[in-house]
Amino acid sequence: xxxxxxxxxxxxxxxxxxxxxxxxxxxxxxxxxxxxxxxxxxxxxxxxxxxxxxxxxxxxxxxxxxxxxxxxxxxxxxxxxxxxxxxxxxxxxxxxxxxxxxxxxxxxxxxxxxxxxxxxxxxxxxxxxxxxxxxxxxxxxxxxxxxxxxxxxxxxxxxxxxxxxxxxxxxxxxxxxxxxxxxxxxxxxxxxxxxxxxxxxxxxxxxxxxxxxxxxxxxxxxxxxxxxxxxxxxxxxxxxxxxxxxxxxxxxxxxxxxxxxxxxxxxxxxxxxxxxxxxxxxxxxxxxxxxxxxxxxxxx
Amino acid sequence: xxxxxxxxxxxxxxxxxxxxxxxxxxxxxxxxxxxxxxxxxxxxxxxxxxxxxxxxxxxxxxxxxxxxxxxxxxxxxxxxxxxxxxxxxxxxxxxxxxxxxxxxxxxxxxxxxxxxxxxxxxxxxxxxxxxxxxxxxxxxxxxxxxxxxxxxxxxxxxxxxxxxxxxxxxxxxxxxxxxxxxxxxxxxxxxxxxxxxxxxxxxxxxxxxxxxxxxxxxxxxxxxxxxxxxxxxxxxxxxxxxxxxxxxxxxxxxxxxxxxxxxxxxxxxxxxxxxxxxxxxxxxxxxxxxxxxxx
Numbered sequence: 001x002x003x004x005x006x007x008x009x010x011x012x013x014x015x016x017x018x019x020x021x022x023x024x025x026x027x028x029x030x031x032x033x034x035x036x037x038x039x040x041x042x043x044x045x046x047x048x049x050x051x052x053x054x055x056x057x058x059x060x061x062x063x064x065x066x067x068x069x070x071x072x073x074x075x076x077x078x079x080x081x082x083x084x085x086x087x088x089x090x091x092x093x094x095x096x097x098x099x100x101x102x103x104x105x106x107x108x109x110x111x112x113x114x115x116x117x118x119x120x121x122x123x124x125x126x127x128x129x130x131x132x133x134x135x136x137x138x139x140x141x142x143x144x145x146x147x148x149x150x151x152x153x154x155x156x157x158x159x160x161x162x163x164x165x166x167x168x169x170x171x172x173x174x175x176x177x178x179x180x181x182x183x184x185x186x187x188x189x190x191x192x193x194x195x196x197x198x199x200x201x202x203x204x205x206x207x208x209x210x211x212x213x214x215x216x217x218x219x220x221x222x223x224x225x226x227x228x229x230x231x232x233x234x235x236x237x238x239x240x241x242x243x244x245x246x247x248x249x250x251x252x253x254x255x256x257x258x259x260x261x262x263x264x265x266x267x268x269x270x271x272x273x274x275x276x277x278x279x280x281x282x283x284x285x286x287x288x289x290x291x292x293x294x295x296x297x298x299x300x
Numbered sequence: 301x302x303x304x305x306x307x308x309x310x311x312x313x314x315x316x317x318x319x320x321x322x323x324x325x326x327x328x329x330x331x332x333x334x335x336x337x338x339x340x341x342x343x344x345x346x347x348x349x350x351x352x353x354x355x356x357x358x359x360x361x362x363x364x365x366x367x368x369x370x371x372x373x374x375x376x377x378x379x380x381x382x383x384x385x386x387x388x389x390x391x392x393x394x395x396x397x398x399x400x401x402x403x404x405x406x407x408x409x410x411x412x413x414x415x416x417x418x419x420x421x422x423x424x425x426x427x428x429x430x431x432x433x434x435x436x437x438x439x440x441x442x443x444x445x446x447x448x449x450x451x452x453x454x455x456x457x458x459x460x461x462x463x464x465x466x467x468x469x470x471x472x473x474x475x476x477x478x479x480x481x482x483x484x485x486x487x488x489x490x491x492x493x494x495x496x497x498x499x500x501x502x503x504x505x506x507x508x509x510x511x512x513x514x515x516x517x518x519x520x521x522x523x524x525x526x527x528x529x530x531x532x533x534x535x536x537x538x539x540x541x542x543x544x545x546x547x548x549x550x551x552x553x554x555x556x557x558x559x560x561x562x563x564x565x566x567x568x569x570x571x572x573x574x575x576x577x578x579x580x581x582x583x584x585x586x587x588x589x590x591x592x593x594x595x
Contacts, residue, residue: 086577087573087577090577091580092576095332095385095389096576098389099576100572100577102572103569103572106518106569107566107568107573113559114559114563225393225513232387264405266401267398271394271398273390273391274391274394274395277383277387277390278382281383
């Protein structure tokens with residue numbers, strides 16, 4: 001492999017990784033708030049992508065289109081949250097809620113298939129497909145836009161968690177929601193905030209996936225699986241580790257695609273997930289690991 | 301018409317076996333596996349290869365399917381002994397995706413996406429081909445159903461149920477969770493292998509498409525709707541899952557027949573959520589020990 005190709009693949013992998021990291025963060029934030037695995041986000045991604053498509057093709061006025069886009073993303077995520085909360089009140093455990101989320105995913109994707117058909121729609125726009133060359137590496141506008149938005153949102157989230165009271169509240173809800181409620185944490189508000197943040201991420205993720213491949217009802221399914229793999233590999237309970245492992249997965253994904261062929265990309269990512277679960281079921285950078293390391297350090 | 305009805309019933313029996321395989325884990329150990337169709341795929345490929353490449357008799361094909369599936373089941377159990385709940389679901393999902401990639405890529409063995417065609421159909425007692433398939437399908441479902449029910453009522457099944465209901469308490473009375481997990485996954489895989497064997501001979505072609513993640517989610521939905529912990533629940537789930545879309549063929553509405561599989565997925569996605577909320581035991585599921593004591 002030539003040096004130029006290596007750099008180009010690495011740059012592409014980095015952008016793919018930021019996309020996967022974005023999905024993993026969208027899942028991680030929801031997981032922190034209610035311990036669920038919000039798999040149905042795959043359907044919300046596809047639905048939002050169809051609205052992006054309508055805006056790009058000029059079928060919707062830009063302002064109205066954006067209002068609808070944001071509304072649909074928020075509504076999609078909040079309806080899912082309402083269903084999870086209802087199931088939780090009826091005594092369904094976390095695993096049951098994951099199963100319900102899978103149900104919402106297949107129902108949502110199939111409903112989109114009934115509405116829009118199975119044809120692949122191309123999301124072509126000059127401000128997405130154009131590129132700029134820096135040295136030997138070519139960067140696409142769509143990738144740059146997605147990276148800037150995702151990284152800005154990550155920085156915003158980090159600031160909110162670091163300097164606001166949100167971090168403590170989220171962590172307390174994640175570790176023991178009952179005790180958090182007793183301590184006065186407004187759990188429904190925390191959950192709504194988390195799902196809204198996730199919805200905003202979904203908007204940019206839908207645009208990135210649509211511009212990289214095509215828009216179709218099942219477009220959110222496979223990136224979602226990588227996002228889940230990244231979330232679990234990083235370790236549930238940490239947004240930062242979910243993002244980092246998403247970036248690593250993206251780089252591995254693109255290199256495996258070049259070296260071994262695209263068909264082995266999924267197997268490689270899920271092989272890594274299986275190995276991580278086998279050796280460190282808590283995930284590579286999980287809270288438990290950090291605590292254990294800290295505890296060891298203190299005891300020494 | 302009779303051929304159509306017999307074929308639909310045969311497909312229902314294959315789905316019922318898959319639901320039983322899923323439910324062995326979900327009903328007793330409360331572990332959800334998304335690798336069930338992929339493991340059935342291993343059985344289907346083993347049966348197809350033994351028939352097409354080596355011309356072995358049906359019994360040998362059935363044995364090959366069960367042994368191959370059990371080996372894969374053992375590997376799944378070995379890598380998942382340290383995980384539980386949602387993590388088991390994810391490990392099984394990873395295993396299923398890797399297996400389907402192997403079906404797709406190991407062209408020298410599986411013939412890639414084209415699959416292995418020309419698997420000989422069942423022909424017994426001078427019956428026609430689809431009727432023989434139905435007869436063997438019923439026999440296999442009855443045999444598997446009786447075996448699973450017997451195991452569930454034996455001390456092995458009681459250990460599994462104890463682990464599923466309260467793992468800590470079960471471990472404290474001396475039940476080894478790792479050993480029981482391996483036994484349960486291997487039994488579940490053996491049943492999936494039988495489903496694969498039936499699929500290979502009824503459909504006549506084995507390719508990777510029916511063993512993917514979508515199929516796994518659908519089986520999960522059918523098993524939950526049917527009810528967990530009982531063989532009858534799995535059969536009920538498979539019946540509803542196969543007969544509802546076939547019924548839609550005869551509803552005089554434009555484009556309905558063309559979209560029957562999509563409509564089935566919408567219906568089952570919604571049913572899955574509703575059943576989890578209103579009737580977690582499914583149509584014919586077994587109540588847990590806690591539910592029994594409360595009632």
